[in-house]
Amino acid sequence: MTDRVPVLKIGQILLVSIQTDLEDQMVLDLQEDLSQRIVDTNAQGVVIDITALEIVDSFVGRMLATIASISRVLGSETVVVGMRPAVAMTLVELGLSLPGVRTALTLERGMEQIKRLNQNPSAPR
């Protein structure tokens, strides 16, 4: 039995804080848990915190994009927060620009962004 990544609820926002390197099964579980929680809680948005991740490869990059797409289909926005400089540079070198994924520097800003998006749905990312 592998660990599951917890999905926390703060007000109308779901928070996923990834603390360890992810295995395939954990990612699949997370996608399932998260989509279920979005539907159950009618969440406004999802914040994924990757401050603790020192290595983000194409696999994790794809996972972030997939989760963003899933939550958009379910009517909530996803913001990835806390990406480290080294991680950002690695992703760019790999040619991954995470299209369709919103980003913010800190958790606080990520939550602000979601609130703003709900006030003004046409805002640019």
Next chain:
Amino acid sequence: MTQGEGSAELLDLMESRRDEFVQGWVRSVSGTLRGRLSAAEVAQELGEIYNALLGALKQGGLAGRGDHFSEVRSLLIELSRNRARQGFTPTETALCVFSLKQVLEEALVASPDGARSYLQLARLLDDLGLFTVEEHAKTREEIISSQAEQLLELSTPVVKLWDGILGVPLVGTLDSARTQVVMEKLLQGLLDSNSTHAIIDITGVPAVDTQVAQHLLKTVVAARMMGAQCIISGIRPQIAQTIVALGIEFGDIATKATLAAALHDALAEIDEASSLRKEGLL
């Protein structure tokens, strides 16, 4: 230890007339200094080298790359490093060693077995002279590479323009090494200053081709992934024409003609966010 007769004779001569030779050597080297070093310093340097040379000859003959010449070599390394830093040419540095030949030549001509001794000595000194030139070149290369590094550091400052807005004035051509440095500094700056906007000013970039544009795009994308909005400013009329002629697409990245216009835009966005916050919407 096999020492030829010539070498033994040479050794005797060098030992007995040490002071005279050192003085002659210092005199001939001093002629090339042109005031960059004092004669006393040269006298001390050359005296030390002469003593080390004499010691090495006593120990084990004329093989200039052998172990017993290590002291001589380390003294020569020091000498050529100093010379390189003081701006002496390789020729001038090598002449420091070669001029000893001249000094000894006069003394050896007079002796019966002098020609042989002189040839042996010449071979040794040629070897040491070449070694000096090599060291000189190595030092010069070190100086050049450390200067290049400093230039790289100096030419990519990241400045805080406003609360939440960083500026990156780029000067000079962007290659992949510089892009790397710019990116690193910008991203770290965003993190440290908790900024939401970055303005990359390319007024000082002489030309923008597809390569440079590619590097700019990479930087912008990386900053975006850290959650910052990027604006590229300082696009001169000619550059704008080149960009269009080359068919470079900046996509949805905002570009402005001047830094002032970019700052205006960034401030407006920050203002909007803070007014929303004041109204309690955020």
